Amino acid sequence: MTILRKGTAEMAEGLTVEEVDRDGALCEAADRVGGDTRAGFLRKGTLLGALTATGGVSGVLAAPAHAVTRDDVAILNFALTLEYLEAAFYSEAVEVGALTGDTLVFARVVGAHERAHVDFLRKALGRAAVRRPRFNFRGTTEDEELFRATAITLEDTGVEAYKGQAPNIDTKAVLKAALSIHSVEARHAAWIRHIAGMPPAPAAFDPAATMAQVLAAVAQTNFIVARRRVTRRRRAPRFTG
Amino acid sequence: MSDHVTLELVDEEQAVREALDESASASRAEFLKRAFVAGGAVVAGGVMITGFPQLAAARAPSPAQDVEILNFALLLEFLEAEFYTRAEASGALSGEALEFARVVGAHERAHVDFLVTVLGAKARSKPSFDFKGTTDDQGRFLATAVVLEDTGVAAYNGQGPRLTRGALANAGAIVSVEARHAAWVRDIVRARPAPASFDPARSMSRITAAVAATGFVQGA
Numbered sequence: 288m289t290i291l292r293k294g295t296a297e298m299a300e301g302l303t304v305e306e307v308d309r310d311g312a313l314c315e316a317a318d319r320v321g322g323d324t325r326a327g328f329l330r331k332g333t334l335l336g337a338l339t340a341t342g343g344v345s346g347v348l349a350a351p352a353h354a355v356t357r358d359d360v361a362i363l364n365f366a367l368t369l370e371y372l373e374a375a376f377y378s379e380a381v382e383v384g385a386l387t388g389d390t391l392v393f394a395r396v397v398g399a400h401e402r403a404h405v406d407f408l409r410k411a412l413g414r415a416a417v418r419r420p421r422f423n424f425r426g427t428t429e430d431e432e433l434f435r436a437t438a439i440t441l442e443d444t445g446v447e448a449y450k451g452q453a454p455n456i457d458t459k460a461v462l463k464a465a466l467s468i469h470s471v472e473a474r475h476a477a478w479i480r481h482i483a484g485m486p487p488a489p490a491a492f493d494p495a496a497t498m499a500q501v502l503a504a505v506a507q508t509n510f511i512v513a514r515r516r517v518t519r520r521r522r523a524p525r526f527t528g
Numbered sequence: 529m530s531d532h533v534t535l536e537l538v539d540e541e542q543a544v545r546e547a548l549d550e551s552a553s554a555s556r557a558e559f560l561k562r563a564f565v566a567g568g569a570v571v572a573g574g575v576m577i578t579g580f581p582q583l584a585a586a587r588a589p590s591p592a593q594d595v596e597i598l599n600f601a602l603l604l605e606f607l608e609a610e611f612y613t614r615a616e617a618s619g620a621l622s623g624e625a626l627e628f629a630r631v632v633g634a635h636e637r638a639h640v641d642f643l644v645t646v647l648g649a650k651a652r653s654k655p656s657f658d659f660k661g662t663t664d665d666q667g668r669f670l671a672t673a674v675v676l677e678d679t680g681v682a683a684y685n686g687q688g689p690r691l692t693r694g695a696l697a698n699a700g701a702i703v704s705v706e707a708r709h710a711a712w713v714r715d716i717v718r719a720r721p722a723p724a725s726f727d728p729a730r731s732m733s734r735i736t737a738a739v740a741a742t743g744f745v746q747g748a
Binding site for chain 1: 638639642681684685688700701703704705706710711715720722726727728
């Protein structure tokens with residue numbers, strides 16, 4: 288699968304799995320939905336801090352309508368993280384002002400779609416939703432060609448991610464929503480490829496990716512910045528007077 | 529353009545409303561009361577989350593149902609493959625429209641081969657088609673392609689939740705490609721490649737009726 292070019296800026300401060308995944312929920316999730324790749328997933332050593340489910344998964348009771356399994360919550364939060372990333376990328380790109388013509392139209396329209404996906408997933412997850420991460424897009428929103436290349440990879444990756452998770456989803460209604468988003472991401476991918484002069488539909492069959500593969504690819508971009516610094520001992524403040 | 533399929537694809541708002549169809553917001557206390565009365569509505573160790581409708585308890589996924597659904601998909605793929613094959617051969621296409629017909633036709637033919645292989649002896653036979661001149665004129669070809677590709681996406685999205693996991697993985701590999709086709713040809717005709725943030729799902733009966741209305745299929 289395609290890997291985004293590493294940013295030239297300083298490396299994001301990454302958090303280790305142990306520091307972030309205190310209740311083990313995330314490791315469990317990776318285990319369940321990407322079993323055989325767990326080793327590879329954890330081997331990386333750093334983790335997207337944003338994937339820690341707020342408050343843990345098992346205690347959440349919103350105004351409930353229907354049962355959604357823990358696995359589904361993990362999958363939805365995985366999707367939400369990707370949507371947060373895409374939405375922020377497109378919003379920033381439009382704001383920065385380096386885009387023109389069809390590329391600018393694309394960023395506006397698709398940004399609105401991704402924001403709608405974020406809203407939907409946050410609403411569905413309620414208190415179980417992961418927080419919005421902090422991002423640093425390493426200059427990819429500031430140059431039109433770089434933007435297009437990055438958007439192609441983000442959208443293609445999104446398609447692979449949703450496709451990989453669909454067979455893992457337990458709840459029918461969640462699956463229906465995921466499929467409805469999955470095909471839209473594919474439209475996005477084809478659209479930006481077409482704008483960039485690349486084949487919109489490169490193959491007769493699109494590949495799926497595991498959660499671990501997608502997370503690894505995203506981690507390599509260093510777009511997601513850890514929320515909290517690992518604290519270091521500071522010198523004791525000196526007080527005068 | 530009277531022979532065109534005219535499917536109204538559901539607008540974004542409706543798709544979202546469908547997806548979010550919240551039952552009357554029950555308070556937590558009320559829910560627990562009902563849960564205890566109903567005897568264990570809470571999934572042990574699970575999470576209750578609002579916002580998803582209870583889909584009608586249709587037939588549960590099964591290998592037999594997969595066959596029915598995949599044959600339905602195969603009919604659509606037969607139709608698309610033949611449409612593109614004839615359009616490419618017609619001599620009416622040029623430029624990017626011709627390239628589209630070539631590339632996408634190859635994809636649809638591959639989809640046919642794949643589904644025939646998966647279905648084996650249970651694969652339906654290829655019907656005969658009459659595309660009512662839509663393969664002989666570039667403008668009509670492109671407009672028809674938009675509708676066919678959008679229809680394919682809606683059809684696959686409609687059936688996805690009804691498939692077993694294995695069949696879903698197979699269908700999943702195809703549906704996103706159909707969506708790419710749809711976006712591509714929409715961009716060619718300068719229509720919005722991704723018209724909504726959520727793509728609609730359509731039932732088998734609704735798709736079947738829409739296809740029948742085109743008159744393209746001559747005796748299935």
